[in-house]
């Protein structure tokens with residue numbers, strides 16, 4: 419497996435799929451976690467484990483729209499594994515705003531490098547999310563990018579299990595519901 423930069427331990431297993439998972443079913447209703455810029459910042463902090471510490475003035479009001487556009491592009495890509503020219507260009511433009519640099523840090527017995535991400539503007543923040551989307555599209559294995567098998571669930575995940583047989587967003591919710599239904603059907 420290629421080395422994906424944005425794998426994590428969330429339900430989606432990858433930051434870009436967590437972007438998809440900002441929409442989820444709550445009591446049978448499709449609910450969107452990204453309602454405004456503040457919600458986007460909270461989501462970024464949790465998903466990328468960062469403290470963006472973006473001054474309110476650095477946000478020009480286009481954050482939510484920009485992030486939703488990236489989510490829509492990724493959603494379409496997941497459904498047909500293609501990018502329209504317009505989407506391809508849009509992604510590359512967003513990526514060009516991503517700002518990061520390496521810093522040398524000390525560790526026991528030597529040195530290591532650490533990536534620092536600069537989040538000083540709306541565009542830079544959108545650039546970070548675009549970087550995660552690019553990581554998934556360029557390096558992700560399509561066979562491992564899957565939607566939860568439950569028809570009532572819209573969550574996606576990157577299957578990093580050993581046997582690659584993961585079927586559910588979570589065993590505690592969808593997996594368990596499936597088990598109960600199978601049991602009742604007997």
Ligand SMILES: [Zn+2]
Nearest residue numbers: 566571587592
């Ligand atoms: Zn599910």
